[in-house]
Amino acid sequence: MRKTLNRPVDLARLVGISAQQVRNYLDAGVLPPAGRSETGYRQLDDRHRRALLAYRALADGHGWNAAGDIMRAIHGGDLPQALALIDAGHADLHRQREALRLTAEALETVVDTEPPARAAMRIGELGAHLGVRTSTLRVWEDAELLAPQRESTGYRTYGPREVRDARIILMLRQGMHRLPQIRPILDDLRRSGSKDALRAAIAERHTDLARRGEAMLAAAALLHAYVGANSDAERMSR
Numbered sequence: 001m002r003k004t005l006n007r008p009v010d011l012a013r014l015v016g017i018s019a020q021q022v023r024n025y026l027d028a029g030v031l032p033p034a035g036r037s038e039t040g041y042r043q044l045d046d047r048h049r050r051a052l053l054a055y056r057a058l059a060d061g062h063g064w065n066a067a068g069d070i071m072r073a074i075h076g077g078d079l080p081q082a083l084a085l086i087d088a089g090h091a092d093l094h095r096q097r098e099a100l101r102l103t104a105e106a107l108e109t110v111v112d113t114e115p116p117a118r119a120a121m122r123i124g125e126l127g128a129h130l131g132v133r134t135s136t137l138r139v140w141e142d143a144e145l146l147a148p149q150r151e152s153t154g155y156r157t158y159g160p161r162e163v164r165d166a167r168i169i170l171m172l173r174q175g176m177h178r179l180p181q182i183r184p185i186l187d188d189l190r191r192s193g194s195k196d197a198l199r200a201a202i203a204e205r206h207t208d209l210a211r212r213g214e215a216m217l218a219a220a221a222l223l224h225a226y227v228g229a230n231s232d233a234e235r236m237s238r
Contacts, residue, residue, distance in 0.1 A: 006044040011052050022052070030055045030071040050226040057222045061215035062089040074227060086223075089216065096176060097209055103175035104202045108195070110167055120149070120157040129163070130170055137166065143179045145169050145186060165190075168198075175205055 008022040025031045026042065031051045034042040051071065058067035066089055073082035127134045140146045141156075146166060148156040158166065165186060172182050181201065188197035 006046075006049060008042060008044065011044060011049060014049065015052060015056055025052065025055065028068060028072075029075055030068050032075050047226075047230065050222070050229060054219065054222040054226045057215065057219035061212055061217075061219045062086070067219075070223075074223075079227070086216075086220070093209060093213060093216070100175045100202065100205055100209065103171045106171050107168060107198055107202070110164060110171070120159050121163060123148070123156045123158070126158045126163060126166060130166060132170065140166070140169055140179070143183065145179065145183055172201070175202070177201060177205065 008019040008026075011022045012019045022031070023042070026034055031048050034044050034048065037043055055067055055071050058070055062070070062085075066085055070082045070085045073079070073085065121129065123134045123137055127137055137146065141148065146158075146162060146169070148158050148162055151157055168186065168189075169182055172185070173179075177185075185197045185201050189195070
């Protein structure tokens with residue numbers, strides 16, 4: 001039998017959360033079931049400590065929802081499903097890295113190319129040109145990323161520079177940049193014509209993805225130790 005080592009508050013202190021959060025984790029199934037003492041207190045052991053560390057590490061690399069699904073699959077005895085979810089996380093990270101590489105290459109080309117002379121586009125034409133909804137363009141405008149001209153009739157029109165900026169915004173969004181991150185990049189590009197801000201944003205995103213990859217690696221080690229310890233304990237109990 002596993003020796004009782006921890007109260008919820010002990011585990012909470014281990015990772016800097018509240019005891020209630022540990023109870024929530026137990027109720028959500030991301031920690032294994034806990035027995036109770038004769039007085040009704042939850043009895044936790046080293047298995048719960050390992051599970052907590054693995055879950056928090058998984059959340060750092062895969063996100064909270066995926067981490068919860070992985071842990072529940074393990075506690076439900078479905079290790080293949082847990083592994084499939086982990087594989088999906090790694091595949092998503094690879095897709096994001098590839099998308100960022102293509103985005104970086106495309107941005108260099110777009111910024112270096114003088115916008116072609118063309119008749120101003122209306123919002124529907126620009127949306128079709130970029131493959132986005134007109135509501136998306138309005139969101140970008142509300143975020144002060146785009147500044148279309150207005151006809152006397154009130155219709156928005158987008159000249160060559162605005163079309164170029166819209167393409168840059170789209171590429172950065174595809175590279176997982178948030179709208180508040182994009183505005184200073186565009187402001188710097190318009191003001192100085194320099195690509196330094198764009199390159200810095202791409203480099204920062206590369207750093208974020210590398211950090212996520214390292215977090216996945218750390219989570220894999222903790223999860224492997226947790227699953228292995230459970231398997232050893234089950235063999236010894238037979």
